[in-house]
Amino acid sequence: MSLRCIYKEHTYYRNTECESKLIGESREGNRAPLLTGLTLTINDEGYTLTNAEGCILRQGNETDPFVIYDSMSFEVGALKLVMPGFAGVFDRYENKHGYGRVGKDIKRKFIAYTERGEGNEGAIGLIEYDRHNTLSIHSLYIPQAMTNKEHVNYLAEYIEGLLYANEYATVQAVNFTQGKIDGKYAGIVKMYGAPYKPRHEQARLLYMDAILRGTSITEVFDEPMRYEIQGLFDDADSGEGVSEIDEEKEPILT
Numbered sequence: 001m002s003l004r005c006i007y008k009e010h011t012y013y014r015n016t017e018c019e020s021k022l023i024g025e026s027r028e029g030n031r032a033p034l035l036t037g038l039t040l041t042i043n044d045e046g047y048t049l050t051n052a053e054g055c056i057l058r059q060g061n062e063t064d065p066f067v068i069y070d071s072m073s074f075e076v077g078a079l080k081l082v083m084p085g086f087a088g089v090f091d092r093y094e095n096k097h098g099y100g101r102v103g104k105d106i107k108r109k110f111i112a113y114t115e116r117g118e119g120n121e122g123a124i125g126l127i128e129y130d131r132h133n134t135l136s137i138h139s140l141y142i143p144q145a146m147t148n149k150e151h152v153n154y155l156a157e158y159i160e161g162l163l164y165a166n167e168y169a170t171v172q173a174v175n176f177t178q179g180k181i182d183g184k185y186a187g188i189v190k191m192y193g194a195p196y197k198p199r200h201e202q203a204r205l206l207y208m209d210a211i212l213r214g215t216s217i218t219e220v221f222d223e224p225m226r227y228e229i230q231g232l233f234d235d236a237d238s239g240e241g242v243s244e245i246d247e248e249k250e251p252i253l254t
């Protein structure tokens with residue numbers, strides 16, 4: 001729709017203005033709210049911002065959705081974003097990719113198992129879980145020797161790479177020697193030392209697999225998987241299932 005003019009429409013209740021909105025009028029005399037149904041479309045050449053009527057409200061050469069969004073001088077409401085690799089509401093894109101823009105209010109929970117030997121290789125078995133279900137498994141092989149600090153930060157960096165912008169992680173870290181996590185992970189990855197228990201068995205098996213295999217593998221399940229504890233190791237303390245860690249205590253690995 002080609003616009004002939006734009007004007008403000010005010011709505012009053014008991015002599016008090018309660019709403020004000022922009023109205024676009026086409027050359028044919030049709031009128032419609034200007035800032036409804038907004039869609040931001042981005043490609044390699046730039047962007048266009050259109051409304052529900054198909055009017056182009058803005059366009060330019062910028063391709064960063066956050067730069068474009070922040071440059072707008074009007075309230076965009078429920079903005080739809082269409083760009084390579086993503087189509088959906090802008091808020092969902094921001095929660096996923098807007099690091100430093102959104103608060104970290106979604107918690108993800110992990111169990112990590114390792115053993116520190118004398119050789120120049122190592123491994124980490126890692127699972128993500130929710131209550132009694134496994135969401136993903138990670139069998140990580142580490143070919144080079146690491147100090148305790150490097151080992152802890154290797155795990156922190158790996159887990160950070162799994163998180164969206166609005167997420168943080170808590171980790172039950174079995175057999176991880178106390179070491180200082182870099183400050184850049186503060187509020188992002190919280191590690192809690194834990195003695196080995198049957199609920200850590202799956203992560204321990206993933207550690208053993210990595211050592212035998214000499215490579216890393218990872219798998220994210222489309223549907224949560226329930227792991228049945230087999231009781232394979234004699235050195236376990238008592239305990240069943242995956243329990244919550246005590247977050248009232250300070251993380252001993254930070």
